[in-house]
Amino acid sequence: MLESRERDRPLDRAEIHDVLSNDRRWRALELLADETPRDLRSLADDIAAAESGESPAPREVRQSVYVTLHQNHLPKLDSLGVVEYDDTSKQVDLGSRARELDVYLEVVERGDLSWSEYYLGVVVLGLVSTGASLAGTPVLASFDPYVYATGALVALLGSIALQIRQQGSPWFDRLTE
Incomplete structure (x- = not known):
């Protein structure tokens, strides 16, 4: 949980770069922007399907994504206030600082203007x-x-x-x- 003085300051460039430098964190934030809150299992399944190109993704890929999200990525995003992750109920929601990343997550479709x-x-x-x-x-x-x-x-x-x-x-x- 963030201390109140930490919540008052914007994320610095190093934190933003660190958050978005990992494809699984990036995909998790994109998926949460479309549908929130989500349970960890469905989030992991969607990320695994994107990574493997198969739907449903192979069991080993789904399990690997689930474990890394639960043990690494979601706690990191939660500590920065980008998501709110309840590791007991396995529910994930966008946090108060998620909007700071919106401009970096904007994807311009082929043929559209940036x-x-x-x-x-x-x-x-x-x-x-x-x-x-x-x-x-x-x-x-x-x-x-x-x-x-x-x-x-x-x-x-x-x-x-x-x-x-x-x-x-x-x-x-x-x-x-």
Whole structure:
């Protein structure tokens, strides 16, 4: 259990890297983000199926995943406040600090845009339209170049606010408290 002063500080980079450097911990957090709380057995079965590529996974793989989750990974995540693990009932739930890892767990599907690609597109579009307006391009020159530049900045600001709202931000949460 975390002491109250430990809960007040955000996870540092080394802790985040350590948590996410293990595939089983990573998968456990992804599965818990989709369905929580979960019992250890179903969590282990799903991770074992992903690792083995078979459903259900072979018994030895399921047992190995179950034991390492129970003895190593879940207690570690629990000690950091990322999950809440009751080793008696074998129930696992996301902890108070799980949101700090959301941005690292975001998976962009093939063909979809990541936030960074979207931001790059907004900046390029803003620069091109502003430059075209300055150069006197017939359609784009009808508006002042400041309109395009301001529009791109407003789009960036709005997008960043949306992303922070969707994914959360420990830094922003501290500012608003």
